[in-house]
């Protein structure tokens with residue numbers, strides 16, 4: 167008979183939950199939900215070995231555990247630190263954490279162009295959110311920012327290295343989802359950059375997922391670049407018959423036209439399921455898709471500024487859309 171695993175008690179900003187041993191502080195906070203969940207620019211629960219690179223998720227541990235209640239002297243990366251029974255953590259309630267996040271944001275932006283008005287990620291960019299919440303108004307750096315020319319890495323993906331924060335999520339996607347990885351982080355420290363080996367094309371079946379996992383506008387979809395701002399599109403859940411992936415995607419519509427296809431992201435900005443490149447890049451026609459209906463958009467999202475309607479209020483699907491039956 168299997169023994170039931172005893173849950174442990176965890177508190178963040180005064181909110182308590184019971185979680186399984188081995189849960190990270192970040193995942194435990196996500197189980198509680200709300201504003202106390204630390205931001206995460208490099209951790210991605212669907213990718214093994216992600217996290218520990220960006221430091222945006224730093225938190226203060228004010229009580230280590232019931233067994234050893236001493237605080238941890240330094241801030242810890244919540245994505246890489248597991249909870250202990252009785253642990254108490256401060257995120258929003260910690261001045262130290264908020265100060266550190268401001269510093270981390272400043273470092274992330276040291277070489278970043280912040281060219282949001284022409285960046286395809288604008289409106290759904292975690293760095294943009296972080297800058298609004300924790301950024302300083304003016305840069306304190308005087309040196310010249312390092313710059314790169316945008317590069318096509320394959321037929322469908324554009325790399326704009328100026329915007330990269332070296333979170334390594336795209337490298338993990340290539341390692342874990344494709345058969346051979348042909349890009350990575352080259353060089354070290356200030357010189358580090360994402361690049362391909364000898365201008366290789368990234369063209370394996372699932373490589374397009376690098377676009378979805380990239381937290382910034384460093385990797386964008388060449389088939390949809392500059393086609394529309396996100397807040398002018400209507401994202402709809404849609405399904406297609408696909409042999410390579412589940413076919414569950416989001417089609418981003420402008421009128422009757424599919425501008426782009428992405429995975430379905432959850433409230434933490436992570437895709438629920440990775441989709442294949444055929445669905446993402448080659449199914450831009452409604453004939454491929456069963457449209458389930460509009461996605462629920464967080465009312466704080468800039469996409470909702472487009473007077474985006476909730477599913478129950480929605481009355482206008484594209485004329486040639488096939489609407490899926492429940493259970494189909």
Ligand code: SF4
Pocket residue numbers: 278279280281282283285286287288289291292293294297329382383384
């Ligand atoms: S990656 Fe984000 S913060 Fe950077 S330019 Fe694009 S939208 Fe702005």
Ligand code: SF4
Pocket residue numbers: 329330331332333334335336337360376379380381382384385
């Ligand atoms: S290109 Fe995007 S996903 Fe890849 S390391 Fe840079 S920021 Fe991360």
Ligand code: FES
Pocket residue numbers: 205206207208209217218219220221222223224243244245246
């Ligand atoms: S999300 Fe934890 S270090 Fe990046």
